[in-house]
Amino acid sequence: MTSLAVVPGSFDPVTLGHLDVIERARNLFDDVHVVVVHNPGKSAMLPVARRVELIEQSLADAGIADRVTVTSWSVGLLVDYCQEVGATALVKGIRSEVDVTYETPMAIVNRDLAGIETVFVLPNPAHAHVSSSLVRQVASLGGDVSTYVPAAVSRFMNSSDFS
Numbered sequence: 732m733t734s735l736a737v738v739p740g741s742f743d744p745v746t747l748g749h750l751d752v753i754e755r756a757r758n759l760f761d762d763v764h765v766v767v768v769h770n771p772g773k774s775a776m777l778p779v780a781r782r783v784e785l786i787e788q789s790l791a792d793a794g795i796a797d798r799v800t801v802t803s804w805s806v807g808l809l810v811d812y813c814q815e816v817g818a819t820a821l822v823k824g825i826r827s828e829v830d831v832t833y834e835t836p837m838a839i840v841n842r843d844l845a846g847i848e849t850v851f852v853l854p855n856p857a858h859a860h861v862s863s864s865l866v867r868q869v870a871s872l873g874g875d876v877s878t879y880v881p882a883a884v885s886r887f888m889n890s891s892d893f894s
């Protein structure tokens with residue numbers, strides 16, 4: 732039997748910290764689904780389809796695309812998706828105690844709801860300060876985000892398709 736884990740997130744946009752977490756999930760499980768969760772209550776910088784595309788490009792550029800499926804999910808609970816595809820675990824990155832505080836209740840609820848365990852991984856500390864919200868803020872004020880995001884993302888954010 733093959734093991735399957737889900738790495739969920741908003742990925743608006745995917746950062747080098749996210750790639751680190753996906754790579755660690757891929758080292759632990761046979762197959763990984765990276766799921767872009769669309770939160771209708773949250774205004775996003777990038778459309779979901781673009782977020783999926785940028786993750787796919789970034790994984791391919793990093794040579795870690797095989798055994799990883801990138802998709803999106805907007806209907807219902809994340810654990811419903813996990814059960815639909817047969818995933819037994821969620822993988823999340825922990826940068827600091829702030830992340831532990833934020834992630835712990837979600838992990839317990841997901842386990843209560845469907846027995847889905849959450850595996851916390853520690854990303855490279857070099858990425859500890861990197862978040863999508865920081866990238867969005869720097870980009871919106873005209874700053875350079877290329878040290879925080881994969882090359883595919885910075886290429887897109889410097890292109891005429893992004894304004």
Ligand code: PNS
Binds near residue numbers: 740741807840841
């Ligand atoms: O990248 P983010 O925004 O920190 O990701 C948060 C996300 C999408 C993983 C979280 O909001 C989530 O799991 N949403 C799915 C909705 C759900 O299942 N909620 C109930 C259990 S927490």
